[in-house]
Amino acid sequence: MKSIIILGSTGSIGTNTLDIVQRFPDEFRVVGLTAGSNIDKLEEQIHRFRPKAVAVSTESSAALLRSRCADIRVDIMSGEEGISHVASFLDADLVISAIVGAAGLVPTLSAIRSGKHIALANKEPMVMAGKLMQDEARKHGVRIFPVDSEHSAIFQSLEGHRVEDVRRLLLTASGGALWTLTHEQLQDVTPERALQHPNWKMGSKITIDSATLMNKGLEVVEARWLFDIPESNIEVMVHRESIIHSLVEYKDRSIIAQLGLPDMRTPISYAMRYPARMALDLPSLELTEIGQLSFCKPDHDRFPCLNLGYESLRLGGTMPATMNAANEIAVEAFLNHGLRFVEIAQVIRSTMDAHTQQDITCLEDALEADRWAREKAESLVHALSH
Numbered sequence: 001m002k003s004i005i006i007l008g009s010t011g012s013i014g015t016n017t018l019d020i021v022q023r024f025p026d027e028f029r030v031v032g033l034t035a036g037s038n039i040d041k042l043e044e045q046i047h048r049f050r051p052k053a054v055a056v057s058t059e060s061s062a063a064l065l066r067s068r069c070a071d072i073r074v075d076i077m078s079g080e081e082g083i084s085h086v087a088s089f090l091d092a093d094l095v096i097s098a099i100v101g102a103a104g105l106v107p108t109l110s111a112i113r114s115g116k117h118i119a120l121a122n123k124e125p126m127v128m129a130g131k132l133m134q135d136e137a138r139k140h141g142v143r144i145f146p147v148d149s150e151h152s153a154i155f156q157s158l159e160g161h162r163v164e165d166v167r168r169l170l171l172t173a174s175g176g177a178l179w180t181l182t183h184e185q186l187q188d189v190t191p192e193r194a195l196q197h198p199n200w201k202m203g204s205k206i207t208i209d210s211a212t213l214m215n216k217g218l219e220v221v222e223a224r225w226l227f228d229i230p231e232s233n234i235e236v237m238v239h240r241e242s243i244i245h246s247l248v249e250y251k252d253r254s255i256i257a258q259l260g261l262p263d264m265r266t267p268i269s270y271a272m273r274y275p276a277r278m279a280l281d282l283p284s285l286e287l288t289e290i291g292q293l294s295f296c297k298p299d300h301d302r303f304p305c306l307n308l309g310y311e312s313l314r315l316g317g318t319m320p321a322t323m324n325a326a327n328e329i330a331v332e333a334f335l336n337h338g339l340r341f342v343e344i345a346q347v348i349r350s351t352m353d354a355h356t357q358q359d360i361t362c363l364e365d366a367l368e369a370d371r372w373a374r375e376k377a378e379s380l381v382h383a384l385s386h
């Protein structure tokens with residue numbers, strides 16, 4: 001039996017992970033859970049999965065949870081420190097890293113430093129400090145298994161092959177909720193409209209990232225560090241159906257891909273039980289029913305955020321962390337109706353233009369770039385707010 005800790009257990013990835021645990025009670029035991037502020041859902045999860053320890057963002061939420069879970073033996077902690085404590089001090093075989101955004105960096109790094117293998121959904125830490133995370137993972141003998149469907153597809157397509165034989169990684173992109181809109185139509189897009197993803201049901205931040213194509217920009221950076229492939233060998237193509245989750249082209253021009261219906265439980269379960277595959281009771285992909293699959297190039301004029309991902313990698317150092325932080329601020333402002341959709345890219349662009357990148361030699365360098373960029377992006381949002 002594998003013991004697991006889930007960081008971000010109340011979110012979309014977290015609840016999909018617990019769905020797998022529930023389907024395979026003899027294979028997994030939940031020892032730790034963490035959440036932000038959704039204590040109703042966390043309370044329900046505590047009663048159902050009986051973890052040894054949990055943590056939430058604030059002490060007031062923790063106090064409320066303690067009073068609601070007085071009948072159960074569970075340690076309830078709070079703050080980033082409490083979440084990192086759950087990630088690192090409990091004995092566990094695997095940590096599912098599924099907090100959204102930069103808030104996952106410190107806990108995920110703590111888990112790595114405590115020698116636990118990681119199933120990584122939370123891509124933003126890899127964007128902020130990919131080299132540092134990989135260096136720490138190597139130092140502590142930790143494996144990082146990708147959960148993001150594209151990176152899981154690449155991971156699976158690389159199995160049994162040599163990285164030196166790879167010619168290109170081809171990441172697929174659904175195009176998100178707004179792919180068919182004209183430049184003019186994009187000006188007036190509401191958050192409600194941008195949240196209507198055609199294929200995936202995900203948290204709001206990543207759904208907006210999909211609509212701007214920033215998600216693909218973040219994934220290019222994530223792929224660079226997960227697979228140690230330079231950005232010049234990573235390409236993106238739009239594939240609206242989200243059936244081919246990504247592809248690897250080898251030197252002999254063979255292409256190996258991984259396909260499946262869009263359901264995150266497939267890549268999550270692969271990361272949880274690697275190298276075994278779990279017998280998931282899900283619908284099969286019937287290609288004869290789908291009939292046709294489509295592919296096209298990304299449109300960088302309407303969706304400039306993808307290129308920012310490439311640019312951040314070329315500039316290197318703290319630039320990806322800066323881009324990531326500016327994106328988080330801009331997306332939050334858009335979701336709160338404080339910024340227009342097309343201004344998300346402008347805020348990120350201007351924040352990156354104002355930043356002088358430096359090397360990341362330690363965690364504090366990444367956190368400092370994150371702090372700086374948040375402040376800068378907030379002032380830009382304020383100046384643009386209507």
Ligand SMILES: NC(=O)c1ccc[n+]([C@@H]2O[C@H](COP(=O)([O-])OP(=O)(O)OC[C@H]3O[C@@H](n4cnc5c(N)ncnc54)[C@H](OP(=O)(O)O)[C@@H]3O)[C@@H](O)[C@H]2O)c1
Nearest residue numbers: 008010011012013036037038099100103121122123202203
């Ligand atoms: N959803 C997907 O299908 C998918 C696919 C690929 C990759 N990912 C990546 O996986 C990560 C999670 O995505 P998601 O869609 O599951 O997000 P989500 O539904 O918004 O869930 C985020 C989780 O993080 C917690 N959280 C938020 N802010 C926090 C903070 N400051 N401190 C501690 N915990 C915090 C939330 O707690 P509360 O619920 O209490 O707020 C929740 O448990 C993201 O990095 C995303 O890019 C997601």
